[in-house]
Amino acid sequence: MTKQGVEPDSLSQPFWDAANEKRLVIQNCVDCDRLQHPPSDSCRDCDEGAELEWKQVSGRGTIYNYGVVHDCPVRLLQEDQPFNLAVIMLDDDPGIQMYSHLPGVPVDEVPVGAAVEVIFEPSANGQLVPEWRVIED
Amino acid sequence: MTTPTAPDSMYRNDEGLGIWEHRGKVAAVGVGHGPTSRRWDGRAETCVGAITIDALRKAIDDAGVAPDQIDGLVVVPVTTTGAFWEAGKPLPMDVIQSFNQTDDPLDGIAKLSAEWLLANMPELTNVQFTMYGPGCMSNALNVTAQAVGDGLTHTCLVVKSWHNFEGRYYQGGANAGNAIPGTPAITQLWGGPASYSTALQFAEYCRRYGKTHEMMAPFMENSRRNGLRFPEGYWAQHRPEELIPEDYLASRWIAKPANLFDNDIPIMMSGAYLFSTAERAQDMKQKPVYILNHASSNTRPRSLLPTLDEVEADTARTGRKIYEGAGISADDLSFENMYDGFSLFHQFHLEGLGYRGIKFGEALDFYQTDISIEGPNPVSPSGGNVGSGRSRVWMHTDCIQQLQGRAGARQVTGVKPEVGVSGGPMPLGGNYTVWSASPD
Numbered sequence A: 001m002t003k004q005g006v007e008p009d010s011l012s013q014p015f016w017d018a019a020n021e022k023r024l025v026i027q028n029c030v031d032c033d034r035l036q037h038p039p040s041d042s043c044r045d046c047d048e049g050a051e052l053e054w055k056q057v058s059g060r061g062t063i064y065n066y067g068v069v070h071d072c073p074v075r076l077l078q079e080d081q082p083f084n085l086a087v088i089m090l091d092d093d094p095g096i097q098m099y100s101h102l103p104g105v106p107v108d109e110v111p112v113g114a115a116v117e118v119i120f121e122p123s124a125n126g127q128l129v130p131e132w133r134v135i136e137d
Numbered sequence B: 001m002t003t004p005t006a007p008d009s010m011y012r013n014d015e016g017l018g019i020w021e022h023r024g025k026v027a028a029v030g031v032g033h034g035p036t037s038r039r040w041d042g043r044a045e046t047c048v049g050a051i052t053i054d055a056l057r058k059a060i061d062d063a064g065v066a067p068d069q070i071d072g073l074v075v076v077p078v079t080t081t082g083a084f085w086e087a088g089k090p091l092p093m094d095v096i097q098s099f100n101q102t103d104d105p106l107d108g109i110a111k112l113s114a115e116w117l118l119a120n121m122p123e124l125t126n127v128q129f130t131m132y133g134p135g136c137m138s139n140a141l142n143v144t145a146q147a148v149g150d151g152l153t154h155t156c157l158v159v160k161s162w163h164n165f166e167g168r169y170y171q172g173g174a175n176a177g178n179a180i181p182g183t184p185a186i187t188q189l190w191g192g193p194a195s196y197s198t199a200l201q202f203a204e205y206c207r208r209y210g211k212t213h214e215m216m217a218p219f220m221e222n223s224r225r226n227g228l229r230f231p232e233g234y235w236a237q238h239r240p241e242e243l244i245p246e247d248y249l250a251s252r253w254i255a256k257p258a259n260l261f262d263n264d265i266p267i268m269m270s271g272a273y274l275f276s277t278a279e280r281a282q283d284m285k286q287k288p289v290y291i292l293n294h295a296s297s298n299t300r301p302r303s304l305l306p307t308l309d310e311v312e313a314d315t316a317r318t319g320r321k322i323y324e325g326a327g328i329s330a331d332d333l334s335f336e337n338m339y340d341g342f343s344l345f346h347q348f349h350l351e352g353l354g355y356r357g358i359k360f361g362e363a364l365d366f367y368q369t370d371i372s373i374e375g376p377n378p379v380s381p382s383g384g385n386v387g388s389g390r391s392r393v394w395m396h397t398d399c400i401q402q403l404q405g406r407a408g409a410r411q412v413t414g415v416k417p418e419v420g421v422s423g424g425p426m427p428l429g430g431n432y433t434v435w436s437a438s439p440d
């Protein structure tokens, strides 16, 4: 399924630039050394002014939870309904979540708890977007 | 006059604040509702501003207060259900010209300012205090209770209204485009509908505690039953249909495990109350309902969506705040009217409260017992958004009416109505009010 294109803005530019290089980076607070996602202009735990950086993570995670979307508000995705929409927890910090359509996993047959690794898929305007696939063992 | 948004200092966000300093000294007296409809039909007399004026005038009349005695007005300025006036769409000039308009032509049509209301309610000659409570009636009620307690106003109206336009909501704007900006893309590219987050929390709940979506059916049936006894509500006014388990369980999925009925129906509506000091309330037309406490949560999830652990920690914290400030315990609740839109999180609120002693993971079993208004354990006697459409208001109206003994066909009969609690919206992030038939 093809997602909407992405027009990086100043806050998200490093995330999307890294994705185009097939690297997954997550915002990190230099002061408290804590990842945060989605990114923000300030650290949610420190006073304003804490320095934020982008930190490359391993690209490994587990499937934490999922639902099956039958009625999607995004027009471009509607032809692919119903589809899986899972939440991945990163191995680097299991409090940090990312979404995934879990390409290749049959609808509503999502193995919760399974290990996944990041892949990168082109969106409608060519911007690569992080996605996740189940690691077969 | 420019109306300010309520400052953080008006909310009771923290544990350990002790008994609310104005406990029992603020009262709700009058209730008013405008008519409901599914969508705006484009007429001046049905626009969100018009139904709001209608609700406010009914609340004033219900309380039996002369309009010139009212010195405060708290408004929720946002009225959208998710429907927005599309950029470039011609303005409805005939509607705009029917009112005393502010600088914003969509005021009274797609939003609501205190200034617009005062300009169109000339009988409110003495309003000195105006304030915005953002988001929900639940928020505005906290602001109103605190404002009256603090002496910023002695007789105060509070109102929340909703507009809904033609077309499917949330489907326009960025969702219709082929590209979106990079920051919202991080959360929106995957296309989860509004109920997706709640659906996931519910899925995690079912996995952890061995429960099923089918177990929601008695709650849904009970909520619609109560809603059909709510003459101010959408289903009672327009579609007096029961919701039997077979129909509930057969309805289409939106974001499985959330189905169509787990998503409340967007409507046009307006609900208003008249608050006053406990002293002044004695002379008004209806029995005062005293505010024992208000409490808030502004907790945010660590990452994209709240986990079940985060939900349970916060609803429990909210329960403790509610009871602490009111000086009561769960045993004192006659009934509960916590929020239900989406239906799949009502059990989180219930368990956080420990209503009737239930613990985490037990609410769906509790739903299989007698939760009716006739029984000893009424659950959502208002019927909530499930029973009357999207408003986040019914739960509050019901608390007031139950404690005044004028909930009509919805009146609880299995318990003596003495103390109720209402509020929401989400398990993380909400505002709550404790109501009582007596000030102490």
Ligand SMILES: [Zn+2]
Pocket: A029, A030, A031, A032, A033, A034, A043, A044, A045, A046, A050
């Ligand atoms: Zn920090």
